[in-house]
Amino acid sequence: MSAKKSIQGLPIYQPGKSLEEVKRELGLEKVIKLASNENPFGCSPKVWEALTQIKEQFHLYPEDDAPMLRKQLAESLEVDERRLVFGNGSDEVIQMIARAYLESGIESVMATPTFPRYGTATRIEGAVPVEVPLKDGKHDLDAMLAAVTEKTRLVWICNPNNPSGTFVDHDALNSFIDQLPEHVLVVIDEAYFEYVTDDSYPDSLSLLDYNPRIIVLRTFSKIYGLASFRAGYGIAHPEVIQQLSRVREPFNLNRLAQAATLAALKDETFVVYCRNQNRLGMKQVMEQLDEWNIDYYPSQANFLLIDTGYDGDEAFSYLLKQGVIVRSGKALGFPTYLRVTIGKKEENEAFLIGLNSYLQEKKSRVVT
Ligand SMILES: Cc1ncc(COP(=O)(O)O)c(C=O)c1O
Structure with a gap:
């Protein structure tokens, strides 16, 4: 028996990968999740x-x-x-x-x-x-x-x-x-x-x-x-x-x-603290992207949409293997982008290191 007409062909929601899933699948101990715009500082x-x-x-x-x-x-x-x-x-x-x-x-x-x-x-x-x-x-x-x-x-x-x-x-x-x-x-x-x-x-x-x-x-x-x-x-x-x-x-x-x-x-203090930390983290990531001449959209949220210039799914998979979960822009309507949640300082660093090594690898492949 078929279900109602309006839901035929409707895609089933695909969430960002969970920490548990990535740890299980890749056998990694330490995984950083910057995929679903959650608060890296937890809650009050x-x-x-x-x-x-x-x-x-x-x-x-x-x-x-x-x-x-x-x-x-x-x-x-x-x-x-x-x-x-x-x-x-x-x-x-x-x-x-x-x-x-x-x-x-x-x-x-x-x-x-x-x-x-x-x-x-x-x-x-x-x-x-x-x-x-x-x-x-x-x-x-x-x-x-x-x-x-x-x-x-x-x-x-x-x-x-x-x-x-x-x-x-x-x-x-x-x-x-x-x-x-x-x-x-x-x-x-x-x-x-x-x-x-x-x-x-x-x-x-x-x-x-x-x-x-x-x-x-x-x-x-x-x-x-x-x-x-x-x-x-x-x-x-x-x-x-x-x-x-x-x-x-x-x-x-x-x-x-x-x-x-x-x-x-x-606990308004917690909210103010997180807002300030987010702006600092955003600055940390943006300054590095600017230095590398990488485009992104100016953001007032707790995430950045970044143009890698390459296939978003490929960049996502590369970072995943480094233990950094981000979101590929492909399913979000931006095929060459990554959407990354602003994390704690060290999490942002891990993301930037992963992104850099991905881009270096791509560039060296083009040259050879
Ligand atoms: C713009 C926007 N609206 C709504 C939601 C849903 O949030 P909630 O967890 O409250 O359902 C999200 C979650 O990512 C979102 O980005």
Whole structure:
């Protein structure tokens, strides 16, 4: 019996290689993972303590709508509690948005390449993804606006964009949203928000104050270092939140995730430390790439998209054998690139040494 038409031909999600997998497959003791934009500094130690405290409650379902986290997050974001919805990762919030707003005959507009889950979630609902190529690695907002039709229900803006790391600034985003017709909702995915240091980055929550058709997505998987707990959230007008809540799975933010995120939110020092370390690590990698004349996109996130000039899969495999897991740009729409997460100083060094020896090897092969 065949499954529903809309999922035929849909690719199955391929994550970056895990540490465990690479250690097993290559028999390596020490492996560095710079493939999935996780936080190399782990998470706040306050999380460990919070998890110990709930160990007697593992057999109980969690509170359904994460009231403690909701209160704390609303306070720190200075938004009304009714403007929040939680998901099993922001991945699940993306799915909820598609479930609530998309159906056959409807379109959703997004950049390409961008975070692939917008397209997948759209197709699962039987709607059509309309993909607008990036211009110089950035969202082409004029072309995206031109792609909006009567059939468009959603526009996705990944900011900073994964995989390019580039961003849309406040004025450009504001003017784009102003020009969108009333029947269109804008999803602004800010998974890397806490890493941003550029002053012209949008204050999307202020835009949301006077425009009810914006949904902002954030996550605890990146700077908070809680990827294994799967916790993300959306911020939107209470009416939008109500629609999303209709399609939300019960207890979707599990007890461990609620406790971990609540504790993590209370440790702003850790976030500031990680943001600073990320900028230092980014500088370390960029300076070396500049010296070698290697192109990359300027990034406001915790990763860099780097042009090796050769086949991305080949460069990926070479580095893997050196015990450094990165992401080949090939499956991400940049065939000669690598996407590398900024790690700790010594991890960045290991990546740069591996990249250098790969490039030297390629060059010597060309000469002979
Ligand atoms: C742009 C973007 N959005 C969403 C996600 C999903 O994050 P989460 O772990 O919260 O599901 C990611 C993860 O890499 C991402 O890069």
